[in-house]
Amino acid sequence: MEAFQDHYDDAVAHCYGCGRNNEHGHQIKTCWEGEETVTRFTPEPYHTAIPGFVYGGLIASLVDCHSTGSAAAAMYRQQNRELGSQPPMRFVTGSLHVDYLKPTPLDGALELRGRIVEIKGRKVVVETDVIACGEVTARGRVVAVQMPADFGGAKAA
Numbered sequence: 343m344e345a346f347q348d349h350y351d352d353a354v355a356h357c358y359g360c361g362r363n364n365e366h367g368h369q370i371k372t373c374w375e376g377e378e379t380v381t382r383f384t385p386e387p388y389h390t391a392i393p394g395f396v397y398g399g400l401i402a403s404l405v406d407c408h409s410t411g412s413a414a415a416a417m418y419r420q421q422n423r424e425l426g427s428q429p430p431m432r433f434v435t436g437s438l439h440v441d442y443l444k445p446t447p448l449d450g451a452l453e454l455r456g457r458i459v460e461i462k463g464r465k466v467v468v469e470t471d472v473i474a475c476g477e478v479t480a481r482g483r484v485v486a487v488q489m490p491a492d493f494g495g496a497k498a499a
């Protein structure tokens with residue numbers, strides 16, 4: 343199944359978390375499953391915090407890019423538009439909050455399941471559960487904002 347990130351233009355496909363053109367990055371892939379957005383990612387042994395447990399910064403990074411991708415997909419869906427149709431809608435992180443509820447075992451794939459809790463103007467709020475070995479170990483809340491054309495002083499491609 344095609345992921346949201348497969349539709350990112352080459353010009354914005356270098357993100358460390360989600361860019362398919364970043365050979366050093368996580369290259370996450372996110373899809374709809376009904377009303378939820380789902381990313382599955384298997385941490386490597388070097389993604390260790392304390393032996394046996396996943397580094398929290400990795401979890402935050404996964405929540406971040408899972409959520410910005412989910413925000414874009416939600417806005418396309420709300421406007422009844424095909425993913426990747428023009429003009430593109432791209433989202434950046436305005437705010438990233440993660441609650442680490444319990445240690446996340448470094449033992450196979452993590453599943454991130456996101457819910458769109460608000461779409462207002464250029465803003466989409468996404469809440470995400472991080473599930474490891476069948477248990478929710480972290481919960482994220484991201485405010486994603488549609489990227490302005492002059493983002494960072496540069497023209498958005």
Ligand SMILES: CCCCCCCCCCCCCC(=O)SCCNC(=O)CCNC(=O)[C@H](O)C(C)(C)COP(=O)(O)OP(=O)(O)OC[C@H]1O[C@@H](n2cnc3c(N)ncnc32)[C@H](O)[C@@H]1OP(=O)(O)O
Nearest residue numbers: 349350354357410414431432433434435436437465485487
């Ligand atoms: C499917 C295909 C998709 C393609 C996607 C490709 C993407 C690839 C990229 C992947 C990237 C991967 C991820 C990365 O790593 S993205 C990199 C990390 N993020 C950044 O560098 C973003 C830097 N910040 C900015 O550029 C601006 O501050 C932004 C653009 C975020 C907002 O400044 P702007 O002047 O434009 O916005 P506004 O003031 O009109 O506010 C608009 C609404 O947003 C709300 N708000 C704003 N900030 C916050 C906040 N901190 N907390 C809570 N809410 C906040 C605000 O209250 C308002 O809502 P409301 O009050 O009306 O309700």
